[in-house]
Amino acid sequence: MSLRIYNTLTGEKEIFEPIVPGKVGIYLCGPTVYKPAHLGHAVGPIIFDAIKRYLTFKGYRVTWVVNVTDVEDKLMAEAARLGTSVPKLARELEQKYVESMHALGVRTIDHMPRASEHIPEIITQIQQLIAKGHAYAVEGDVYFDVTRDSDYGKLSNRKPEEQFAGTREGLVQGNKRNPGDFAVWKAAKPEEPDDVKYDSPWGKGRPGWHIECSAMSMKLLGETFDIHGGGLDLKFPHHENEIGQAECATGKPFCKIWMHHGLTRFNTKKISKSDPEFEKVMSSLQLSNLLKAHPPELLRFLIVQSHYRSPIDFSDDALQAAKTGISTFYRLFERLERTTGADPYTATDGVEKLSDQPTNPAIAAVRDSILNSRLRFLEAMDDDFNTAGAIGVLFDIAGQINKFLDAARLETKPDEPARITAQAAGASLITLGRLLGLFLEKQAKPALADDGRTGKLVELLIDVRKMARTAKQFAISDHIRDNLGTIGIVLEDSQDGTRWRVE
RNA sequence: GGCCGCGUGCCCGAGUGGACUAAGGGAGCGGAUUGCAAAUCCGUAAUUCGUCGGUUCGAAUCCGACCGCGGCCUCCA
Known part of the structure; x- marks a missing residue:
């Protein structure tokens, strides 16, 4: 089965064939670092991290680039408002962004180029555009001429001349030749701070919003590369303009496959900057706040549980449901460690390594069943990275292992072949989950914060309760359990004794 | 006004022409297990996929109309 990817450019799922056999170049539009990131900013990185993991698993050598736009009008405004400088604000927010991404398990980015460090490349590209008649300079600004690009609009299916008649408010014409033209270079104004003024053939200024992506992607991935991704809201104008600039500058196709992910919604609405509730909603959706309130893996699970092209409705209910769901896996991993004596997080050999030698039917059944599930998982991923379908399979596997463990009773009945099977089954599950960036490392279990004595006290209570149960003093035993429950213990x-955990 | 997408059980969410007698999760209910719970396992819910038509031997899947929701049309991941 071959991998198929939905390409926005053609509107179809296409069989994936890299430009250079065995190698894949991916560019994802990263953050403009002028405000703290919110949950929506994590969607692209999380799904592309899973995509890179999967492509790598399939044997491709993948180079993944995520840009940081650190020179831009909004940044200047925000820096001025906060009384800080643009570079300082940008570095601060970039640092926070990187930390959040790492916490979320996004660890496979190869390059994070900054716009401010690619001014020469940007200028070169603008010069190419001017030389070929695709851009023109006016009073220190440089604009891209959309009328000189015959297939401008092919990504978002727009024709510039038809586009602006019914638009909400007429476009500002200014010095532009056509209303649809956009700036590739912006002249500096005297009152602007010096650290955002760059020298150029057109005087001091800074890049327009789209040009940094064309310049940096081509520098790191070549003039034509495989996959370009970003949020659906970037399709137009951002990506459309990237294509225009890049292809007019080089005369070559810019990018083969365009992938757009769905937007995060809150109260069934997109989190939009023009929303009056924006600021209020924002603080609760700010990544740094969410990561303080919830395990990062839970957020990742929530995102990867639906298909990347669908919108994600974020709510406390959704979060709670995901939490209950993912705990199935955590309980199973604990159970595996308890029954096999091996930490499933460090195991490597999955069930596919078990021999086909005739063995007992229960072992053969669980092995075959997991092997079959593994195939279904890979099929789901091959179908446009259907992570939601893949997670469904993960739940199936967890059920299969639990059932096997129920029957094998390893807690009370040592059985080496069954133990090895359980261990291998767990390894298979974790290995597949890791293709989605899940189960990367053991979750810190909620624990009692103390010097160890409280735990001993709990053990003592369990011991007393056991005495009560033996004497059929159930009022006493239930009193102990119920009241420990109210304080989260x-x-x-079970057959092999009483276990306790902190919630 | 133009362009695009979506509408699947109580909720979330896969499936996009025949292997669908429509995954999986959450909630609920019933059962096994348990002294009772918890955890785990088993079972249970859409004769139906917004509505109405059409194409087809066959449609949740394709086409058309309509209804509802959402996104973009130079702030956006």
């Missing part, structure tokens, strides 16, 4: 009785 959950008791679970």
Whole structure:
């Protein structure tokens, strides 16, 4: 089965064939670092991290680039408002962004180029555009001429001449030849700070919003590369303009596949900067706040649980449901460690490594069933990175392992072949999950904050409760369990004794 | 006004012409297990995929109309 990817450019799922066999170049539009990142900013990185993991698993050598736009009008305004400088603000927010991404398991980015460090490349590209008649300079500004680009609009299916008649408010014409033209270079104004004024053939100024992506992607990935991604809201104008600039400058196709992910919604609405509720909603959706309130893996799970092209409705209910769901895996991993004596997070050999030698039917059944699920997982991923379908398979596997463990009773009945099977099954599950960036490392279990004595006290209570149960003094035993429950200590009785955990 | 997308059980969410007698999760209910719970396992819900038509031997899947929701049209991940 071959990998198919939905390409916005053609509107179809296409069989993926890299430009250079065995190698894949990916560019994802990263943040403009002028405000703290919110949940929506994590969607692209999370799904592309999973995409890179999967492509790497399939044997491709992948180079993944995420830009940082650190010279831009909004940044200047925000820096002025905060009484700080643009570079200082940009570095601060970039640092926070990188930390958040790392916490979320996004660890496969190869390059994070900054716009401010690619001014020469940007200027070169603008010069190419001017030389070929695709851009023109007016009073220190340089504009891209959309009328000189015959297939401008092919990504978003727009024709510039038809575009502006019914638009909400007429476009500002200014010095532009056509209303649809856009700036590739902006002249500096005298009152602007010196650290955002760059020398250029057109005087001091700074790049327009789209040009940094064309310049940096081509520098790192070549003039034509495989995959360009970003949020659906960037399709027009940002990506359309990138294509225009890049292809007019080089005369070559810019990017083969365009992938756009869905937007995060809150109260069934997109988180939009023009929303009057924006600021209020923002603080609750700010990544740094969310990451303080919830395990990062939960947020990742929530995002990867729906298909990347669908919008994600974020709510406390959704978060709670995801939390309950993912705990199925955590419980299973604990159970595996308990019953096999091996930490599934460090295991490597999955069930596919178990021999086909005739063995007992239960072992053969769980092995075959997991092997089959593994295939379904890969099929889902091959179908336009259907992470939602893939997670469904993960739940199936967890059920299969639990069932096997229920039957094998390893807690009370040592059985080496069954133990090895359980261990391998767990490794298979974790390995597949890691293709989605899940189960990267063991979750810190909620624990009692103390010097160890409280734990001993809990053990003592469990011991007393056991005496009560033996004597059928259930009022006493239930009193102990119920009241420990109210302070977040959950008791679970089983054949091999009573376990407790903190919630 | 133009362009694009979506509408699947109580909720979320896969599936996009025949292997669908429509994954999976959450909630609910029933059962196994348990002294009772918890955890785990098993079972249970859409004769139906917004509505109405059409194409087809066959449609949740393709086409058309309509209804509803959302996105973009130079702030956006």
